[in-house]
Amino acid sequence: MIAEQIDCPVCGGDHFDAIAQFDTGGWVADDAKRWSRRERVFDYGACRTCGHVRIVTPYDAEIIADLYKDAEPVFWDDRGTDATSVYRDMLTFCGPALLRRTGGSVVDFGCGHGDLLALMRDEYGVADGIGVDFQRLVGDGVRFVAGDLNRLDDGVLAPLGTIRFAFATHLLEHLLDPRGFLRAVRRAMEADGHLYIEVPDNDVIVAHEIGRMNGLFNAQHVQYWTARNLTALLATTGFAVERMETVRSGYIPRLKILARARSTDAPAGIVSFAFERMCDLRAEVTASILAHAQQGTLCLWGLGIDFHRLRRESAAFDALVRSSGVLLFDLGLAGGTVDGIEVRSPDELASLPHAVVLLPGPADVRGKMRAYAARCGIAEQRIFDPYSP
Numbered sequence: 001m002i003a004e005q006i007d008c009p010v011c012g013g014d015h016f017d018a019i020a021q022f023d024t025g026g027w028v029a030d031d032a033k034r035w036s037r038r039e040r041v042f043d044y045g046a047c048r049t050c051g052h053v054r055i056v057t058p059y060d061a062e063i064i065a066d067l068y069k070d071a072e073p074v075f076w077d078d079r080g081t082d083a084t085s086v087y088r089d090m091l092t093f094c095g096p097a098l099l100r101r102t103g104g105s106v107v108d109f110g111c112g113h114g115d116l117l118a119l120m121r122d123e124y125g126v127a128d129g130i131g132v133d134f135q136r137l138v139g140d141g142v143r144f145v146a147g148d149l150n151r152l153d154d155g156v157l158a159p160l161g162t163i164r165f166a167f168a169t170h171l172l173e174h175l176l177d178p179r180g181f182l183r184a185v186r187r188a189m190e191a192d193g194h195l196y197i198e199v200p201d202n203d204v205i206v207a208h209e210i211g212r213m214n215g216l217f218n219a220q221h222v223q224y225w226t227a228r229n230l231t232a233l234l235a236t237t238g239f240a241v242e243r244m245e246t247v248r249s250g251y252i253p254r255l256k257i258l259a260r261a262r263s264t265d266a267p268a269g270i271v272s273f274a275f276e277r278m279c280d281l282r283a284e285v286t287a288s289i290l291a292h293a294q295q296g297t298l299c300l301w302g303l304g305i306d307f308h309r310l311r312r313e314s315a316a317f318d319a320l321v322r323s324s325g326v327l328l329f330d331l332g333l334a335g336g337t338v339d340g341i342e343v344r345s346p347d348e349l350a351s352l353p354h355a356v357v358l359l360p361g362p363a364d365v366r367g368k369m370r371a372y373a374a375r376c377g378i379a380e381q382r383i384f385d386p387y388s389p
């Protein structure tokens with residue numbers, strides 16, 4: 001459940017500079033009720049390459065169970081800020097993207113007591129939202145899937161269906177592997193799905209509140225986000241930020257991000273097009289060599305990978321190679337045979353009257369062959385370059 005290797009979720013770096021320690025613990029008693037302290041220390045590290053801050057002390061199952069044994073709702077402030085107004089603000093921020101109905105599911109990862117799902121149902125008519133969390137705190141009327149958010153596997157993802165809208169509010173700061181989490185959500189998402197993320201904004205910390213108004217620096221908060229680092233993480237897990245702002249609710253600076261699933265068409269489309277184009281090009285090259293062969297014997301020069309591909313992809317070209325209508329030339333293979341066919345040295349080309357076909361695809365190789373031909377006294381008109389545009 002816990003990764004041994006501590007790495008940076010933003011850049012993948014594994015070198016951290018120590019910046020602080022957080023100590024926590026509790027009283028434990030023996031049978032005679034003699035209380036003593038059991039302390040735990042968590043080390044904070046700053047990634048040496050991108051600056052992201054996280055706790056670099058490994059978490060085991062016992063630590064996690066200890067940290068989350070009391071499920072407390074988020075404490076916004078002591079001035080009357082209620083959770084409902086904050087959740088309402090999140091949904092307003094998402095607006096039309098949330099209400100767009102095209103099938104697919106709405107999922108709240110780390111749903112807690114289900115306040116966000118309840119508001120979605122009551123005020124936005126989204127009645128079929130699904131809550132995911134490691135323990136069930138939501139009521140009976142809510143669809144719920146239990147899952148380890150530090151390891152979202154197919155067993156958790158499958159019951160969610162294809163996700164149209166995912167929420168992860170005040171979750172990413174708690175995760176040991178937020179990159180793995182976002183990758184999993186993106187994989188399960190519709191091509192044009194949306195994601196709302198909210199985390200404490202560590203660029204907007206008010207000095208006089210630290211340590212007395214809020215508890216943002218604690219062992220539950222593994223990751224310390226800024227807009228820059230979270231945007232970088234999203235960009236490399238298949239999301240594009242649509243809207244982003246930071247507002248303060250009570251004592252919590254809320255970094256709000258609405259992102260959508262970014263298209264994966266480029267460069268995948270370009271690369272697959274390029275491979276199709278290269279295949280088409282070889283078919284054109286084959287056709288022009290076959291047409292040239294009608295006019296007389298050909299000297300095929302350069303028996304590398306492109307020659308091999310032409311033979312493999314065209315039975316007609318392979319038959320031509322095996323016929324008496326061609327002679328084969330290659331500097332490296334000269335003096336030997338290929339499939340029983342004699343391979344000659346390019347030195348012989350000057351003394352023959354036939355057309356000379358340049359077989360390698362790369363222009364630089366054909367350029368060197370032209371220069372070699374010129375030095376040997378082979379007339380320019382005898383050279384046939386089937387790759388020439």
Ligand SMILES: [Zn+2]
Pocket residue numbers: 008009010011012013047048049050051052
């Ligand atoms: Zn980093």
